[in-house]
Amino acid sequence: MNIGATSVGGMINNVKAYASVLMPGVVHMRHTHLDEHKFISGQPETGAEIADDLERICTNFGSENIAACIVEPIAGSTGTLVPPVGYLQRLRELCDKHKILLIFDEVITGWGRTGSAFGAQEFGVTPDIMTMAKATTNGIVPFGVVACKEEIYDAVMDNSPKGAIELFHGYTYSGIPVSVAAALAVQDIFEKEDIFNRAKELAPYFQEGLFSLKDIDVVDNIRGYGMMGGIDIKTDGRPGKAGLATFKHCYDAGVNFKATGDCLIIAPMFICEKKHIDEIIEKLRTGITNYAKSKKN
Numbered sequence: 351m352n353i354g355a356t357s358v359g360g361m362i363n364n365v366k367a368y369a370s371v372l373m374p375g376v377v378h379m380r381h382t383h384l385d386e387h388k389f390i391s392g393q394p395e396t397g398a399e400i401a402d403d404l405e406r407i408c409t410n411f412g413s414e415n416i417a418a419c420i421v422e423p424i425a426g427s428t429g430t431l432v433p434p435v436g437y438l439q440r441l442r443e444l445c446d447k448h449k450i451l452l453i454f455d456e457v458i459t460g461w462g463r464t465g466s467a468f469g470a471q472e473f474g475v476t477p478d479i480m481t482m483a484k485a486t487t488n489g490i491v492p493f494g495v496v497a498c499k500e501e502i503y504d505a506v507m508d509n510s511p512k513g514a515i516e517l518f519h520g521y522t523y524s525g526i527p528v529s530v531a532a533a534l535a536v537q538d539i540f541e542k543e544d545i546f547n548r549a550k551e552l553a554p555y556f557q558e559g560l561f562s563l564k565d566i567d568v569v570d571n572i573r574g575y576g577m578m579g580g581i582d583i584k585t586d587g588r589p590g591k592a593g594l595a596t597f598k599h600c601y602d603a604g605v606n607f608k609a610t611g612d613c614l615i616i617a618p619m620f621i622c623e624k625k626h627i628d629e630i631i632e633k634l635r636t637g638i639t640n641y642a643k644s645k646k647n
């Protein structure tokens with residue numbers, strides 16, 4: 351993650367590690383995970399009021415000093431934190447009330463992961479700005495996208511000198527033709543292979559498989575939505591130790607994913623069929639069970 355993303359993101363260990371070089375003027379809201387949210391597939395019914403953190407921040411700092419509120423529709427790398435029912439709607443209301451831009455970081459949730467093209471559509475909340483990356487090129491070559499409301503676009507365009515670069519920056523690697531070609535090819539496949547609907551149709555089967563792992567004693571919690579899942583492994587002394595050890599056992603069992611802290615982040619490919627989901631779940635069961643056994647030995 352770059353300094354900007356680290357500054358506004360909720361990866362608190364990263365925030366701590368780079369604290370001295372992060373962007374100033376960032377205030378973090380609380381995450382939406384409550385202790386009562388145990389083994390919930392889909393959106394938790396409670397917790398929407400956590401969005402009122404934004405109201406408090408407006409009171410403390412003055413909404414005229416706040417440019418934007420940025421959230422992931424489903425927080426990905428912090429452990430698949432699915433927004434409580436009404437949470438994103440409440441943020442939208444507060445942003446409108448205080449004239450603050452709402453930004454959805456759809457780097458993970460974008461392009462079908464929730465079962466809709468974007469989390470914005472899935473949850474029925476329209477942000478003012480949206481970021482996209484990963485699946486834009488199927489993660490093969492770097493390519494980031496920012497979409498914004500027309501009035502924001504016009505404000506940037508109309509305020510720059512004619513013919514000049516409107517959003518000036520100086521990256522070495524910008525406007526890479528192969529990335530654009532990959533992004534266009536991926537768009538084509540999304541459409542031809544009806545990828546978003548495939549994800550939507552497979553999601554309940556994946557979720558069922560994911561939650562079938564709840565009987566393993568080292569599994570502390572499971573969260574999931576669409577084609578995203580998070581499995582918390584009981585912390586073993588130091589946070590992150592159990593997650594890494596379980597990841598290694600799962601890798602040996604033949605399944606690869608990202609572990610963040612003690613959470614295993616499971617995000618199957620959209621071209622999966624039911625038999626592949628079965629295989630993923632079976633290998634997860636083997637890996638997690640082997641980790642549990644290794645602890646007893």
Ligand SMILES: Cc1ncc(COP(=O)(O)O)c(C=O)c1O
Pocket residue numbers: 351352353355356422426427455456457458494
């Ligand atoms: C949701 C999300 N937003 C932002 C980033 C980081 O973006 P960048 O690499 O542009 O800093 C990541 C990185 O994995 C991410 O998962």
